[in-house]
Amino acid sequence: MADKRKASWGSGELYDLLCLMMLGTCVWLLGVQLGAFRWLDRFILGHNLSDVFKLGFFMGLGAVAASVSKSIRLRKAMQQRDAAEAQASATARHDPLTGLANRRLFTERLDERRVAGSGGRLAVFVIDLDRFKPVNELYGYEAGNAVLRAVGERLERTLPAGSTVARLDGDEFAALVETGAGGEGLARLAQAVIAALSAPVTWQGHEIKVGATIGIAAADPEAGAADAVLHAADLAMAQGKRDGRGTYRVFESAMDEALKARARLEADLRVAIETGQIEPYYQPVVALPGQTVTGFEVLARWRHPEKGLLMPSTFISVAEETGMIGDLSYLILRRACLDARAWPGHLQLAVNIAPQQFQNPDLALRILAILTETGFQAHRLEVEITETAIVQDLEATRATLGALQALGVRVALDDFGTGYSSLYHLRELRFDKLKIDRSYVDSIGEGDERAKLVDAIIKLGSSLGLVTTAEGIETEASVDWLSNQGCDYGQGYLFGKPMPREEIDRRLDEGLLDTGPVEAPEIGPRAILAEKAA
Incomplete structure (x- = not known):
C-alpha cells in the first residue's frame, strides 16, 4: 500500500512543483558558493533586501518552470485526446474491411444532401452480391474478404465523382449518386455497376465470379428520411432477386404492398x-x-x-x-x-x-x-x-x-x-x-x-x-x-x-x-x- 501511495505521489503535480523548487534552491546555493550572483547581491544591497529574497527568487523560478511544464503537458494531452476522438469518429463511421463509409455515415450524408437539394437527380443504389455465399464455403473467408474489398474498389471507380459508397452489412453495399434528370442515366449506371461487379476477381490463382442485383430509390426531399429511402431501395433489390438476379429494379409503391402481403403470408x-x-x-x-x-x-x-x-x-x-x-x-x-x-x-x-x-x-x-x-x-x-x-x-x-x-x-x-x-x-x-x-x-x-x-x-x-x-x-x-x-x-x-x-x-x-x-x-x-x- 505504501508503494502505491508513493507511486501516486511521485506522478502528481505537487511532486513536480517541489522538485523544480528544490532545483531552484540548489541553483541558489551553487551560485552563492561560486559567487555567480554578484549583480543580484548589488541589487539586494541597493534595495536593502535580505538573502531570503534571493532564495525566494530562485524558488519562484522553479514554480514558473513547473507551471510551464504543466501547460505543455496539458496541451499535448489535449492534442492526443483530439486525435483519439477523430480516430474513434472515423472508425465509427467507416467499414474496417473495405475502408468505405458504413451505414451510420451513409445515412448522415444521405440526410444532409437530401435536405440541401441538388440540381440533378439524387438516388440511392442498394447493391447485393449474387453467389457470394459459396465463395466463403469453397475458398474460405480470406477469399470472401478479398472479393468484398475488390467490390468496394470497383464501385468507387465505376460510380460518378462525388458519390458516397458504403458497405452496409455482409455482402450488401449502397451508393448515393447524382445523375441527370432522366431515368436513362440511372439505368446506364446500374448496368455499368452490374457489369463491373460481374467480372472475375483473381485470388491466389483462382478466378472467383460473383454478380450483383441492384435496387434503386429516389432520394429527393419528398422521399422521407434516410432509413425510408434505404428501405425502398432494399425492396426494389429484393424484387430484382425474385425476378432472376443480375438485374436492377426501381422502387415502386406497389412493391411495398407486395412485401407487406408476403410478410403476412409468411406469418400465416x-x-x-x-x-x-x-x-x-x-x-x-x-x-x-x-x-x-x-x-x-x-x-x-x-x-x-x-x-x-x-x-x-x-x-x-x-x-x-x-x-x-x-x-x-x-x-x-x-x-x-x-x-x-x-x-x-x-x-x-x-x-x-x-x-x-x-x-x-x-x-x-x-x-x-x-x-x-x-x-x-x-x-x-x-x-x-x-x-x-x-x-x-x-x-x-x-x-x-x-x-x-x-x-x-x-x-x-x-x-x-x-x-x-x-x-x-x-x-x-x-x-x-x-x-x-x-x-x-x-x-x-x-x-x-x-x-x-x-x-x-x-x-x-x-x-x-x-x-x-x-x-x-x-x-x-x-x-x-x-x-x-x-x-x-x-x-x-x-x-x-x-x-x-x-x-x-x-x-x-x-x-x-x-x-x-x-x-x-x-x-x-x-x-x-x-x-x-x-
Missing part, C-alpha cells in the same frame, strides 16, 4: 404449419389401360381461416424460400400415412420432396421415423423428386436415394423432360419411375412431333427398366394412345380430382373406386435384378 403459413391447417388431398393414380386405382399422389391444401382453400401455388414457393418446407412436408407425410393405413394394403402413396430436403442427409431417417410412428409400410410409399434436386448435388442425391431405396421406399423422377436430366443421371441414380410432365401429355393431340417426344420418353423408361406415369390426362383418346405406347400408369382429372380423406373414404366404402386387387408391377432396379436372376 408458420401458424398454419404449427396448427395443422394444411392437410393432404389425394389424386388417384391408375394402371393403364384398365384404369384400376393403384394409389394416390399426395397434394397439399391450405384451409385458411379467412381466405378459404388455397392451392399449393400460393404457398409452396414461400415455404421453400423461408425454410419451412421441411416441416410442411413432414406434416403432410405423417397425416397421409395415418389416413392411408385403413385403405386397401396394395394402394400406394406418392409424396413430393423439395430439392432442399433431398440434400439433407437425415431425410431417410426422418421418413423412417414417420413410417415407424404411423405403422405405414415402406413399400407402399413412393417419393417424388424433381430434376432440380439432381443438379444441386449429384453425390448427395445419390446417397439419399440409395438410403430410401434400402428402406423399401420407391423413388420417382417427377416432371421428366422439363429440367436438366441426362441419360447419365438416369443410369447412375437408378430411379424406380419416370413421371411424364403434363405439358407433354397435353400436347399429344397437337401433332406427330409432340407425340414422338412422349413415345421416346416411354421407350427410354422401358429400356432402363423404369415404369412410366403420365400426368395431366383429361381425355379417353389420351388414355388409348398412351396405353398403346406402353405407358404403365396415368393420373389426371379424367380419373379424379384431388380429394380430401373423407371423400376417399366414402368412395372406397361405396365401391366407387376400382382398386383391384392389383399387384403393382416390379419397378426399376428391382425388375432389372429379377430379370438377371432369371
